[in-house]
Amino acid sequence: xxxxxxxxxxxxxxxxxxxxxxxxxxxxxxxxxxxxxxxxxxxxxxxxxxxxxxxxxxxxxxxxxxxxxxxxxxxxxxxxxxxxxxxxxxxxxxxxxxxxxxxxxxxxxxxxxxxxxxxxxxxxxxxxxxxxxxxxxxxxxxxxxxxxxxxxxxxxxxxxxxxxxxxxxxxxxxxxxxxxxxxxxxxxxxxxxxxxxxxxxxxxxxxxxxxxxxxxxxxxxxxxxxxxxxxxxxxxxxxxxxxxxxxxxxxxxxxxxxxxxxxxxxxxxxxxxxxxxxxxxxxxxxxxxxxxxxxxxxxxxxxxxxxxxxxxxxxxxxxxxxxxxxxxxxxxxxxxxxxxxxxxxxxxxxxxxxxxxxxxxxxxxxxxxxxxxxxxxxxxxxxxxxxxxxxxxxxxxxxxxxxxxxxxxxxxxxxxxxxxxxxxxxxxxxxxxxxxxxxxxxxxxxxxxxxxxxxxxxxxxxxxxxxxxxxxxxxxxxxx
Amino acid sequence: xxxxxxxxxxxxxxxxxxxxxxxxxxxxxxxxxxxxxxxxxxxxxxxxxxxxxxxxxxxxxxxxxxxxxxxxxxxxxxxxxxxxxxxxxxxxxxxxxxxxxxxxxxxxxxxxxxxxxxxxxxxxxxxxxxxxxxxxxxxxxxxxxxxxxxxxxxxxxxxxxxxxxxxxxxxxxxxxxxxxxxxxxxxxxxxxxxxxxxxxxxxxxxxxxxxxxxxxxxxxxxxxxxxxxxxxxxxxxxxxxxxxxxxxxxxxxxxxxxxxxxxxxxxxxxxxxxxxxxxxxxxxxxxxxxxxxxxxxxxxxxxxxxxxxxxxxxxxxxxxxxxxxxxxxxxxxxxxxxxxxxxxxxxxxxxxxxxxxxxxxxxxxxxxxxxxxxxxxxxxxxxxxxxxxxxxxxxxxxxxxxxxxxxxxxxxxxxxxxxxxxxxxxxxxxxxxxxxxxxxxxxxxxxxxxxxxxxxxxxxxxxxxxxxxxxxxxxxxxxx
Numbered sequence: 001x002x003x004x005x006x007x008x009x010x011x012x013x014x015x016x017x018x019x020x021x022x023x024x025x026x027x028x029x030x031x032x033x034x035x036x037x038x039x040x041x042x043x044x045x046x047x048x049x050x051x052x053x054x055x056x057x058x059x060x061x062x063x064x065x066x067x068x069x070x071x072x073x074x075x076x077x078x079x080x081x082x083x084x085x086x087x088x089x090x091x092x093x094x095x096x097x098x099x100x101x102x103x104x105x106x107x108x109x110x111x112x113x114x115x116x117x118x119x120x121x122x123x124x125x126x127x128x129x130x131x132x133x134x135x136x137x138x139x140x141x142x143x144x145x146x147x148x149x150x151x152x153x154x155x156x157x158x159x160x161x162x163x164x165x166x167x168x169x170x171x172x173x174x175x176x177x178x179x180x181x182x183x184x185x186x187x188x189x190x191x192x193x194x195x196x197x198x199x200x201x202x203x204x205x206x207x208x209x210x211x212x213x214x215x216x217x218x219x220x221x222x223x224x225x226x227x228x229x230x231x232x233x234x235x236x237x238x239x240x241x242x243x244x245x246x247x248x249x250x251x252x253x254x255x256x257x258x259x260x261x262x263x264x265x266x267x268x269x270x271x272x273x274x275x276x277x278x279x280x281x282x283x284x285x286x287x288x289x290x291x292x293x294x295x296x297x298x299x300x301x302x303x304x305x306x307x308x309x310x311x312x313x314x315x316x317x318x319x320x321x322x323x324x325x326x327x328x329x330x331x332x333x334x335x336x337x338x339x340x341x342x343x344x345x346x347x348x349x350x351x352x353x354x355x356x357x358x359x360x361x362x363x364x365x366x367x368x369x370x371x372x373x374x375x376x377x378x379x380x381x382x383x384x385x386x387x388x389x390x391x392x393x394x395x396x397x398x399x400x401x402x403x404x405x406x407x408x409x410x411x412x413x414x415x416x417x418x419x420x421x422x423x424x425x426x427x428x429x430x431x432x433x434x435x436x437x438x439x440x441x442x443x444x445x446x447x448x449x450x451x452x453x454x455x456x457x458x459x460x461x462x463x464x465x466x467x468x469x470x471x472x473x474x475x476x477x478x479x480x
Numbered sequence: 481x482x483x484x485x486x487x488x489x490x491x492x493x494x495x496x497x498x499x500x501x502x503x504x505x506x507x508x509x510x511x512x513x514x515x516x517x518x519x520x521x522x523x524x525x526x527x528x529x530x531x532x533x534x535x536x537x538x539x540x541x542x543x544x545x546x547x548x549x550x551x552x553x554x555x556x557x558x559x560x561x562x563x564x565x566x567x568x569x570x571x572x573x574x575x576x577x578x579x580x581x582x583x584x585x586x587x588x589x590x591x592x593x594x595x596x597x598x599x600x601x602x603x604x605x606x607x608x609x610x611x612x613x614x615x616x617x618x619x620x621x622x623x624x625x626x627x628x629x630x631x632x633x634x635x636x637x638x639x640x641x642x643x644x645x646x647x648x649x650x651x652x653x654x655x656x657x658x659x660x661x662x663x664x665x666x667x668x669x670x671x672x673x674x675x676x677x678x679x680x681x682x683x684x685x686x687x688x689x690x691x692x693x694x695x696x697x698x699x700x701x702x703x704x705x706x707x708x709x710x711x712x713x714x715x716x717x718x719x720x721x722x723x724x725x726x727x728x729x730x731x732x733x734x735x736x737x738x739x740x741x742x743x744x745x746x747x748x749x750x751x752x753x754x755x756x757x758x759x760x761x762x763x764x765x766x767x768x769x770x771x772x773x774x775x776x777x778x779x780x781x782x783x784x785x786x787x788x789x790x791x792x793x794x795x796x797x798x799x800x801x802x803x804x805x806x807x808x809x810x811x812x813x814x815x816x817x818x819x820x821x822x823x824x825x826x827x828x829x830x831x832x833x834x835x836x837x838x839x840x841x842x843x844x845x846x847x848x849x850x851x852x853x854x855x856x857x858x859x860x861x862x863x864x865x866x867x868x869x870x871x872x873x874x875x876x877x878x879x880x881x882x883x884x885x886x887x888x889x890x891x892x893x894x895x896x897x898x899x900x901x902x903x904x905x906x907x908x909x910x911x912x913x914x915x916x917x918x919x920x921x922x923x924x925x926x927x928x929x930x931x932x933x934x935x936x937x938x939x940x941x942x943x944x945x946x947x948x949x950x951x952x953x954x955x956x957x958x959x960x
Contacts, residue, residue, distance in 0.1 A: 020571050060852055108880055140620075140694075140697065140701060141686055141691045141694040141697060142690075142691050142694075142697060143691075143693065143696070143697030144697075144699070144701075145704065146701065146704055146705060146708065149701060182739050193688050194689075194691070197689055198690065201680065201689070202685065202686065202690075203686065205681065205682065205685075206621055206682065207672075209677055209681070210621050210622075210674050210677055210678065210682070211621045211622050211623075211674070213623065214620075214621040214622075214740055216623070217620065217621060217623030217624075218621070219624060220618060220623060220768070221623070221624075221626065221629060224625065224626055224768070225626060227745050227746050227749075228626065228708060228712065229621050230746075231603070231712075231744045231745075231746040231747070232708065232711075264711045265711075266708055266711040267711070269707075288700070288704070346644065351882060379913055405651075423786065
């Protein structure tokens with residue numbers, strides 16, 4: 001046992017001389033075995049060990065027994081222990097997580113806390129080979145990319161898993177040899193139902209009836225796949241640097257169609273997945289089918305687009321695939337002609353604004369962002385012309401963006417004096433041909449903001465304000 | 481059903497207009513479904529269909545019923561049918577194959593035969609999605625590279641599998657809709673025991689208890705892995721062309737250590753596996769551990785070598801890894817100095833020859849091959865100086881290779897006259913300094929062959945010969 005683990009530790013560069021290591025010990029066979037293995041490694045590597053035990057507050061008496069058991073073990077072997085008491089059931093229902101998820105979170109939080117407090121640099125967790133095989137089957141059955149088929153990793157950040165190379169049977173055998181007891185691991189009782197079925201039904205059947213070494217074989221496939229996944233990722237990142245561009249202003253990624261078409265389908269898919277994850281801020285909900293839909297765009301005609309979760313929009317341009325957030329475009333009354341200019345009317349049609357949201361003009365020359373925050377004291381109201389704050393509760397209608405209409409007005413002081421937009425434009429000597437082009441943010445006839453110029457006094461934020469509407473304009477010529 | 485299959489056929493470019501296609505129809509649900517699906521496709525693509533039914537000769541009466549069933553189906557639907565009668569049990573025991581293996585071979589032989597005779601270009605087989613999921617799990621449990629986890633391929637050479645996109649349940653549903661019956665597929669009864677366990681126990685449990693779409697998910701992982709495997713193979717072949725060299729004379733592959741070290745571990749492994757497969761003529765018995773042992777050589781010192789199955793030897797040279805067949809090197813008495821030449825002695829130490837076998841001189845300038853064949857009439861004895869035949873049964877001692885010794889002789893005629901090698905060398909005016917360098921094949925003191933010159937009359941092959949020892953020398957200066 002010790003030699004096998006030692007070899008595994010060396011192969012994965014898990015432990016260095018004089019390391020300070022946190023051990024998660026629940027009292028179950030796996031973690032008790034880890035405890036005794038680490039005691040032996042303590043001699044070899046001159047380690048400092050710190051045990052962490054988390055009492056999940058589920059099944060009171062039994063949990064207390066487990067706690068006492070681990071505590072006595074640590075006292076006997078002279079290892080410092082930190083015990084946490086948590087109410088996992090309550091945490092789960094408060095945070096709307098499953099008990100399994102909440103338990104895991106509570107445990108890892110505790111491990112990291114002690115790790116930091118005691119100046120440790122590593123956290124040893126007692127996952128074994130069975131756990132890894134189980135994870136692989138679980139992901140295979142529920143459908144995941146090949147990343148899900150790589151199994152549990154030996155090392156991830158601070159986490160090390162020295163027992164990942166041994167089976168549950170070997171662990172129990174080792175404890176029997178040592179004459180050491182263990183408790184039934186309560187955290188397993190929190191496990192998802194399906195995982196338990198794989199652990200208690202599928203794997204035992206497969207091992208006894210189909211192939212005795214099935215778990216070893218499953219995990220070994222997982223190891224091969226880990227290398228493959230890393231290989232593909234490296235090649236994808238190299239490809240990303242080579243063919244993906246980012247447009248800072250539009251906050252869009254784009255790839256030339258002829259460039260992505262030269263890549264292998266494997267790299268194409270991984271690249272698309274990576275870009276989508278950059279936009280969404282994570283990969284959850286990005287599925288294979290989304291990646292495939294995006295790749296189908298390659299053959300599609302210009303202007304085709306697909307909508308994905310997280311408000312992601314991918315569209316086909318003339319020679320590019322463009323990835324960005326869904327753009328709400330403000331339509332213009334293009335077809336009208338202003339007589340005396342002989343030019344296209346650039347009036348903006350009345351566009352109802354959804355908050356929060358982002359709106360773009362048709363040429364993507366500028367963008368309006370709408371956001372809502374709660375009023376707090378000491379907030380500093382920006383004074384630049386690009387960002388304006390409004391008292392949200394004073395707005396009577398749905399905010400709209402448009403160019404001027406007959407009857408538009410603005411409140412010009414705190415007393416409530418109003419002035420027609422028409423008169424304001426004349427006062428400010430705005431050329432006649434521009435008056436129909438200036439975008440206005442409107443609450444009915446009441447103009448909240450002449451973009452590039454002033455806002456109505458009626459919406460100014462003050463100490464009575466509860467919610468603030470923040471409107472930000474990017475691009476264009478808005479330095480009023 | 482038809483639409484789903486049609487889409488799958490298009491996505492995999494399985495069928496073209498007016499194709500002539502062989503259908504394997506056992507009478508089981510899968511192949512009867514395939515039959516009816518292909519009838520529909522016959523209208524769409526104007527196909528010519530040829531059914532092949534193989535009666536395996538197992539369970540006589542039932543097999544006959546299946547045969548009649550398929551025959552009637554074909555007559556009813558006006559599809560030509562060819563029926564084969566085979567005794568799979570006997571074939572299996574004769575050829576030392578499992579009945580499953582023999583049955584498969586017999587069926588595919590029949591398909592290919594009809595395919596050729598009737599001028600067809602495709603063979604449609606009724607594998608379904610369950611079969612593919614089953615194959616993936618089977619390989620996962622028994623341990624195979626990731627190639628084994630890709631599942632059954634939709635198209636491989638002439639073989640097409642239009643039903644691979646549908647489940648067994650969908651197949652039975654479709655037949656029920658059509659009101660068509662089917663027989664219990666007898667070929668399944670030949671299936672390996674473990675495969676049957678996956679089919680009848682594991683997959684139904686997983687589908688009903690863990691994830692209803694498990695089979696879809698397993699197959700979809702397999703599809704992703706197919707692309708990944710193809711990607712890795714392409715990159716490996718590109719790398720092979722770039723960094724692997726072949727030495728025609730030594731029949732060895734070699735790679736510079738600094739070149740292979742620059743490659744990703746995934747490509748290193750695949751490359752080694754590929755080279756080993758080229759030497760072995762196939763991949764069976766080449767396991768991951770062999771590949772890993774070879775890669776460990778990279779860090780090893782010069783001269784280290786590993787022996788693998790198929791007599792493969794991989795060795796570390798100064799800056800190269802060299803892959804070839806195991807070389808039996810004939811040692812020389814290097815350390816002696818010939819006085820009057822002031823030169824190293826190039827005498828060859830007495831080397832016992834194992835037959836069959838290959839032997840090399842230390843500088844790999846020449847190679848000796850030893851092979852044994854049975855005597856047959858009309859064999860043509862080669863007359864060139866490089867290959868000599870000997871009557872194996874006349875050899876009294878273990879054949880050895882060496883330079884001359886006191887007492888060596890040769891038989892110079894069929895009457896049995898002997899002559900000392902020393903006298904022969906003098907007669908032939910062999911320079912004194914060469915006499916100790918000429919390699920001799922010896923049966924004790926009796927010289928069988930002076931390499932580059934004559935063989936002893938005592939070993940000449942004639943009509944009484946039963947076994948012939950063929951000795952072939954490659955390289956060197958042997959045109960005597």
